[in-house]
Amino acid sequence: MSEPIVPELVRAFDVTVRLGPVEDHGATRAGHRRVIPIVGGEISGAIEATILPGGADWQLVRTDGALEIDGRYSARTADDDLLFLQVSGVRSGPPDVLAALLAGEDVAPTEYYFRTALRIETSAPALASLEHAVFVASCIRHAATVRYTAFRVT
Template identity: 45%
Template structure:
């Protein structure tokens, strides 16, 4: 069996999302649920866009404190295209670090694992290539926002 080399990553963009305080529906059979409204933000890099207010992050918190994200946002590019962006992600780490993040503290991202797998969808011909690539990102949770560095898997 042939072993293939690992794919390379190339920088796509940095993205910052501003968010509201979470809505807390409570524990369900899936885990503790949180819904966080995205109020705005921006993407800068190979794609330059503003985040249209109104997206959501539907979070499931597992028993061990690990957060599973399910996010849907809309991007409006500087050249007037609309790009839908969804991603699933995971944020985990030592319990005391997760508690500090939950309390709104500014925690060094080297202390926890925060990765996502963005998927883009657009009808804009100039951004059609986004429909045909895989992406990964690394995130950092700050008190009132979330920042990501997004990479294209080559």
């Protein structure tokens, strides 16, 4: 009987997402809801594209202070091809660090955990391989941006 292949991570692309002001919806039936508009950004590396305004990150602040991430946004390449990115994950850490991040302060990424999984959709034949891969990312939160490096799981 064969053994499963042990996946490796291959650096694929870097992303900077520019954020609008936080819309704090407060406590809802699902939890403490925050919506952060995505107003633009850039993707570079295996993909070169501009992030379009109009997406958002629909976050839930858990009772333990961690955030559940649910980001969805579009990007356009120089060839006018569109990409849809769906990003889900978690940001967690010590309470004082999470409070500083929620307040918009810059905190060293070694002080908290911020990882996501990405799914990409496109109708562009030249980019179809992106739909046949799993990507994970290591993320950094700044006051007005999120930066991450996406890795293709082999």
